Amino acid sequence: MLERADSLTAVNLKQTEDSLRxxxxxLDWSAAVAFGLPFLLYWVTAAPTIYNLDSAEFTxxxxxxxxxxxxxxxxxxxxxxxxxxLPLSADMGYRMNLFSAFCGALTILLAERILRRLQVSGxxxxxxxxxxxxxxxxxxxxxxxxxYTLHTALMAxxxxxxxxxxxxxxxxxxxxxxxxxxxxxxNHAATALLVPGCVWFVLTRHPRQMLQPRTLAAGMGALLxxxxxxxxxxxxxxxQPIFNYAGLYDAAGNFQPANLQTxxxxxxxxxxxxxxxxxxxxxxxxxxxxxxxxxxxxxxAFFAIGIGPGIMGMIVLWRKDWRLNGMxxxxxxxxAIFYINYRVVDKNTMFLPTYLIFAIWLGVGYQWLxxxxxxxxxxxxxHNAPPSRFKVDRLVQLFIVGVVALAVGMNWQQVDLSDDWxxxxxxxxxxxxxxxxxxxxxWWDTVPAIQYLQLVEGQRTDVxxxxxxxxxxxxxNKLILTEIGRRPxxxxxxxxxxxxxxxxxxxxxxxxxEPKNR
Amino acid sequence: xxxxxxxTVIRIILTLVILLAGVTLIxxxxxxxxxxxxxxxxxxxxxxxxxxxxxxxxGSVFAFTGSNFPPNSLAAIYINGNPTGTVMTDAVGAASFxxxxxxxxxxxxNVTMEVDINASxxxxxxLVAGGTTVTPPPDAAGDxxxxxxxxxxxxxxxx
Numbered sequence: 001m002l003e004r005a006d007s008l009t010a011v012n013l014k015q016t017e018d019s020l021r022x023x024x025x026x027l028d029w030s031a032a033v034a035f036g037l038p039f040l041l042y043w044v045t046a047a048p049t050i051y052n053l054d055s056a057e058f059t060x061x062x063x064x065x066x067x068x069x070x071x072x073x074x075x076x077x078x079x080x081x082x083x084x085x086l087p088l089s090a091d092m093g094y095r096m097n098l099f100s101a102f103c104g105a106l107t108i109l110l111a112e113r114i115l116r117r118l119q120v121s122g123x124x125x126x127x128x129x130x131x132x133x134x135x136x137x138x139x140x141x142x143x144x145x146x147x148y149t150l151h152t153a154l155m156a157x158x159x160x161x162x163x164x165x166x167x168x169x170x171x172x173x174x175x176x177x178x179x180x181x182x183x184x185x186x187n188h189a190a191t192a193l194l195v196p197g198c199v200w201f202v203l204t205r206h207p208r209q210m211l212q213p214r215t216l217a218a219g220m221g222a223l224l225x226x227x228x229x230x231x232x233x234x235x236x237x238x239x240q241p242i243f244n245y246a247g248l249y250d251a252a253g254n255f256q257p258a259n260l261q262t263x264x265x266x267x268x269x270x271x272x273x274x275x276x277x278x279x280x281x282x283x284x285x286x287x288x289x290x291x292x293x294x295x296x297x298x299x300x301a302f303f304a305i306g307i308g309p310g311i312m313g314m315i316v317l318w319r320k321d322w323r324l325n326g327m328x329x330x331x332x333x334x335x336a337i338f339y340i341n342y343r344v345v346d347k348n349t350m351f352l353p354t355y356l357i358f359a360i361w362l363g364v365g366y367q368w369l370x371x372x373x374x375x376x377x378x379x380x381x382x383h384n385a386p387p388s389r390f391k392v393d394r395l396v397q398l399f400i401v402g403v404v405a406l407a408v409g410m411n412w413q414q415v416d417l418s419d420d421w422x423x424x425x426x427x428x429x430x431x432x433x434x435x436x437x438x439x440x441x442x443w444w445d446t447v448p449a450i451q452y453l454q455l456v457e458g459q460r461t462d463v464x465x466x467x468x469x470x471x472x473x474x475x476x477n478k479l480i481l482t483e484i485g486r487r488p489x490x491x492x493x494x495x496x497x498x499x500x501x502x503x504x505x506x507x508x509x510x511x512x513x514e515p516k517n518r
Numbered sequence: 519x520x521x522x523x524x525x526t527v528i529r530i531i532l533t534l535v536i537l538l539a540g541v542t543l544i545x546x547x548x549x550x551x552x553x554x555x556x557x558x559x560x561x562x563x564x565x566x567x568x569x570x571x572x573x574x575x576x577g578s579v580f581a582f583t584g585s586n587f588p589p590n591s592l593a594a595i596y597i598n599g600n601p602t603g604t605v606m607t608d609a610v611g612a613a614s615f616x617x618x619x620x621x622x623x624x625x626x627x628n629v630t631m632e633v634d635i636n637a638s639x640x641x642x643x644x645l646v647a648g649g650t651t652v653t654p655p656p657d658a659a660g661d662x663x664x665x666x667x668x669x670x671x672x673x674x675x676x677x
Contacts, residue, residue, distance in 0.1 A: 308538065343589075415553070
C-alpha cells in the first residue's frame with residue numbers, strides 16, 4: 001500500500017513539475033520583465049502613505065466616493081475604487097499610490113508590445129523602456145496617487161490597438177482604439193491631444209474602411225460605451241457626496257455644488273473651463289524660455305545618452321513607416337506645444353505622453369544602431385566570414401543596458417518617496433493643534449490631506465477644512481469675519497484686509513485669527 | 519578583409535557619435551538635483567518675502583524680495599496695514615523693493631506685499647535706536663518705499 005502511495009505521489013510530483021515547466025516555457029519572459037522590473041522599482045520607492053496636493057484629493061475622492069475638480073476624472077474614480085478593494089495595505093493612501101505604480105509598469109509593458117511589433121530586439125527594448133521607466137518625472141509620478149501613469153498606459157494601449165487594426169482592419173479592431181480613447185477622456189482630458197495623430201493614422205492607413213457602415217457602427221458603439229464612464233459624475237452628484245470639489249462655498253460657509261445633472265454644470269466640469277486662463281498663458285517673448293526648459297527636461301529624462309538615438313529612431317521610422325510616424329509625431333507635438341504653453345506650476349509633470357513617444361523612437365533608434373554597427377557581410381559568405389575577435393553589437397547592447405542601470409542609480413535619490421511621511425505628519429500636526437470646531441482655510445498643500453484624515457480615517461471630524469480654491473476671496477473674508485467671534489479660525493496666509501481687522505498668531509504652518517477687540 | 523575592418527571602424531565611430539550626441543550638451547544643461555516632491559510645486563501657495571536684515575537703526579534701507587507671487591502682476595506694499603507703494607512682479611512672480619526708514623521711530627513694523635487676497639505675505643522688521651544702519655546690498659534693485667509718509671511732490675514754479 002505504502003509503495004503504491006509513494007509511486008502515486010511521485011507521479012503527482014512529476015505532473016506538477018511538468019506543468020510548471022510548461023508554464024515557465026510558455027511564459028513571455030520579455031513581457032514579464034517589462035512589467036515586473038518597473039513595478040518592483042516603483043513598489044520599493046512608492047510613498048508609504050497619503051501624499052500631498054492633487055494626490056490627496058484623488059485618494060480622498062476615491063475612498064469617500066466623492067467628486068474631483070475639473071475635469072472630473074470619472075475613469076480614475078471608477079478604476080481607483082476597484083483597485084482600492086485589493087487587500088494590499090491597511091493604508092488607503094498607500095494603496096492608491098500603488099495603483100500609479102501598477103499603471104506605470106503597465107505603460108512599460110504596453111510600450112514593449114509596441115516596440116516588439118516594430119521588430120525592435122529585446123536589448124533595444126530594454127534600453128529604451130528602461131530609460132522611460134527611470135525618467136525622473138515618470139518614476140516620480142508612478143509613486144503617488146495621480147492620473148498621469150494611467151493616462152500613459154491608456155495612450156500606449158490606443159497606439160497598440162491602432163497597430164493591430166492596421167495589420168488586419170476589421171470593424172471590431174477599429175472599435176477598440178475608439179473605446180480606449182473615449183475611456184481615456186474620462187481619465188484625462190489631454191487625450192484630446194492624441195486625436196489628430198489617430199485621425200491621421202486611420203485616414204492614411206485604410207481610409208476606405210471608414211466608409212463601411214459596419215465599421216462606422218462599431219466605432220460609434222465604442223464611443224458611446226467609452227463615454228458612458230462620464231455618467232459616474234451625475235450619478236455621484238445625486239448621492240450628495242461629502243467630499244466634493246465641483247462647486248463653491250458661499251459667504252455663509254455653505255457648499256454650493258455644481259449641478260452635474262444639468263448639461264451646463266456637467267459640461268463646465270468635464271471641459272475644465274476653470275483652467276482656460278492658464279492655457280496658452282505665456283507671452284510670445286516668454287515661450288522661447290519654456291521651449292528650452294522642456295528640451296532640457298527631455299534631455300534629463302533620457303539621461304543625455306537617449307537623445308541622439310531617439311532622434312535617429314524618429315528619422316528611421318519616417319523612412320520605415322511614415323504613416324505610423326506621422327501619428328507619433330502629431331501626438332508628440334500636440335502634447336509638447338500644449339504643455340509648453342500651459343502656465344501652471346506643475347507643468348513638468350504633464351509631459352509624460354511625449355516621453356512615451358520619444359521612448360518608442362529611442363527603441364527604434366537603438367535597434368537601428370545595433371544592426372548598423374555589425375560589420376557588413378555583403379559580398380562575403382556570412383558563414384565563411386572570419387570570426388571577429390569581439391562583437392561590437394554586444395558592446396553596444398551592454399552599453400545601452402548599462403546606461404539604464406546608471407540612470408536608475410542616479411535618479412533614485414531624486415525620486416525615492418519610500419520614507420516620505422511629510423504629508424501625514426503635517427496634516428496630523430495641524431489637526432492636533434486645531435482647537436475644537438475649528439475652521440481651517442488653506443490651499444492644496446494643506447486642506448485635501450486634512451480631509452483625507454477626517455473622511456477616510458475618522459480623525460477630528462469636528463474641524464471644518466475649506467480649500468481656498470473652492471471659495472472666492474471676498475466670500476472667504478466675509479465668512480472669516482463672521483465666524484471669527486464664534487469659533488477658532490486658522491488660515492495659511494492672511495491677507496492685508498484680514499491683518500487689519502484681526503490679531504494674527506502663528507500656529508504651526510497656519511495662522512490663528514482672532515478679533516482685534518478681544 | 520581590410521575593407522571590412524575599415525567599414526567596421528567607421529560604423530563604430532558613427533555609432534559612438536549618435537550615442538554620445540546628447541552628452542555633448544552636458545556643459546550647457548544643468549541636471550536638476552532637487553528632489554521631486556510636493557514641496558517643489560507647493561511654492562505657488564506660499565508667497566515668500568525675504569529681507570536682507572530684520573533689525574536696524576532708523577534711517578536704514580532694507581532690501582525686500584518677494585517670490586512665488588502671480589507673474590506679471592501689480593503687488594501692493596503695506597507698512598502696518600497702510601499702503602505705501604506698488605511693484606510689478608516679473609515673469610516668474612518675483613519682485614524687489616527697498617524700504618527707506620528715514621524719519622521713522624524705533625518700533626516693530628510689519629511689511630506686507632500683496633497681489634491679491636490669495637497671494638499675500640507679511641514680514642516684520644524692527645528699528646532699534648542705536649542699532650546698526652542697514653544698507654542694501656550693492657546688487658539690490660527696485661523702487662524705494664518709505665515708512666514715513668514722505669511725499670515727493672514735483673516743484674511747480676510760476677514764471
